Amino acid sequence: MKDFMNDEFLVPEDAHYFDSACQTLRPASVLAAMRDYYENFNSCGERVKYKWGQKVDEKVDGTREKLLEFLELSPKKYFVSFTQNTTYGLNLILSQLNVARAGISRILTSDIEHNSPFLATMALAKRTGLPREIITREDDGSLPVNYDYSAAILVVNVASNIDGRKLKNLHEIVRVVHKAGGLVILDCAQATVTAHELLRKCEADAMCFSAHKAYSASLGAIVMRRDFIRFLDTSFIGGGMVDDASRDGYVLSASSPKSEHIHTIFEAGLQPYAEIIAFGEALDFILRSEKNGKIAQMKEFGVSVFEFLGGLDNVVLLNSEPATVLAFYMKNLDGHLLAEALNRENIMVRSGYFCCHYYLSHVLGLPPLVRVSLGLHNSAADVEHFKKVMAKVSGK
Numbered sequence: 001m002k003d004f005m006n007d008e009f010l011v012p013e014d015a016h017y018f019d020s021a022c023q024t025l026r027p028a029s030v031l032a033a034m035r036d037y038y039e040n041f042n043s044c045g046e047r048v049k050y051k052w053g054q055k056v057d058e059k060v061d062g063t064r065e066k067l068l069e070f071l072e073l074s075p076k077k078y079f080v081s082f083t084q085n086t087t088y089g090l091n092l093i094l095s096q097l098n099v100a101r102a103g104i105s106r107i108l109t110s111d112i113e114h115n116s117p118f119l120a121t122m123a124l125a126k127r128t129g130l131p132r133e134i135i136t137r138e139d140d141g142s143l144p145v146n147y148d149y150s151a152a153i154l155v156v157n158v159a160s161n162i163d164g165r166k167l168k169n170l171h172e173i174v175r176v177v178h179k180a181g182g183l184v185i186l187d188c189a190q191a192t193v194t195a196h197e198l199l200r201k202c203e204a205d206a207m208c209f210s211a212h213k214a215y216s217a218s219l220g221a222i223v224m225r226r227d228f229i230r231f232l233d234t235s236f237i238g239g240g241m242v243d244d245a246s247r248d249g250y251v252l253s254a255s256s257p258k259s260e261h262i263h264t265i266f267e268a269g270l271q272p273y274a275e276i277i278a279f280g281e282a283l284d285f286i287l288r289s290e291k292n293g294k295i296a297q298m299k300e301f302g303v304s305v306f307e308f309l310g311g312l313d314n315v316v317l318l319n320s321e322p323a324t325v326l327a328f329y330m331k332n333l334d335g336h337l338l339a340e341a342l343n344r345e346n347i348m349v350r351s352g353y354f355c356c357h358y359y360l361s362h363v364l365g366l367p368p369l370v371r372v373s374l375g376l377h378n379s380a381a382d383v384e385h386f387k388k389v390m391a392k393v394s395g396k
């Protein structure tokens with residue numbers, strides 16, 4: 001087998017994968033980090049005194065530090081916990097939130113949300129009886145600054161999985177919501193790579209990530225303001241979270257915003273150590289890809305696909321501007337049938353509503369769509385192949 005360089009992807013040459021918004025492929029360095037754990041120090045973290053366990057702790061702590069550095073946030077103010085994915089993270093926060101203690105009496109989300117925040121805010125409204133409002137995002141992805149954000153918890157994405165639209169005025173919105181006495185929880189699932197610049201120094205109350213959409217193994221992360229833990233009634237609980245347990249009680253390790261083990265508040269039971277270690281490698285990979293122009297190149301491919309699809313008569317493109325995530329439908333061919341036709345040419349795209357049923361089906365009333373989402377493994381040849389096949393299918 002060929003020796004793959006650190007930043008290369010192990011993709012068969014005839015496979016044209018365009019579903020990175022769901023999960024990205026993993027570069028060799030990330031796979032190597034996982035393998036290293038399994039082959040050389042496969043053991044438990046945070047509980048053991050032997051040297052393999054110490055190495056796990058060092059590497060896991062390293063990933064926590066790297067994520068905060070990536071976001072340019074201070075460990076004095078924020079902490080990182082690992083979880084399963086963005087959906088899990090949002091649910092862990094919202095299902096344990098004590099709204100009275102947090103001073104919250106309204107729940108806000110937006111129209112273009114993935115079911116992940118969309119349904120989790122619905123569940124919060126059901127549990128608490130608080131009203132839930134759906135704000136219409138501007139065409140460029142921003143939120144209105146003059147909306148009434150008082151005593152509200154705002155749960156929204158930073159980048160959309162439909163058309164890559166970004167919350168362009170994120171920093172301003174965080175300031176406005178905080179000034180109005182509200183809280184901001186961000187769905188960063190699509191934002192880690194292509195909206196990194198927006199996330200830097202963003203002082204939201206909590207942010208949820210999916211590492212599998214950011215070149216890492218399947219994993220989620222919550223980045224949270226330390227003093228936010230005062231608003232949580234911990235109910236998802238078990239091993240690894242307590243300093244002591246008596247017959248009918250326990251002492252949480254995350255007993256105060258200053259606790260050394262504050263991250264344990266969301267980390268019940270043994271953690272996926274190999275995946276956490278891999279995430280540290282993936283963050284390095286993303287930073288290298290920013291520096292060496294690979295992310296800029298991927299965005300250029302997005303411009304090229306945007307212009308190409310915009311030029312096809314029988315294609316309706318949802319994007320109002322270029323992005324690495326593009327959604328469209330053909331006027332004369334069902335989206336699922338088109339995805340099957342593309343698959344016969346080894347082109348892997350998504351079809352349907354991409355877990356955004358409310359916006360795409362109920363608000364816009366659209367037929368099932370096709371989504372092309374680019375990743376750092378994509379080459380100019382992938383893009384050309386897609387264009388050639390799409391041109392043939394659309395009769396151009």
Ligand SMILES: Cc1ncc(COP(=O)(O)O)c(C=O)c1O
Pocket residue numbers: 021022085086087088114116117157159160161187189190210
């Ligand atoms: C914008 C957005 N939010 C949330 C999610 C949910 O991510 P996960 O399935 O990893 O929890 C996705 C997944 O596609 C997404 O694109």
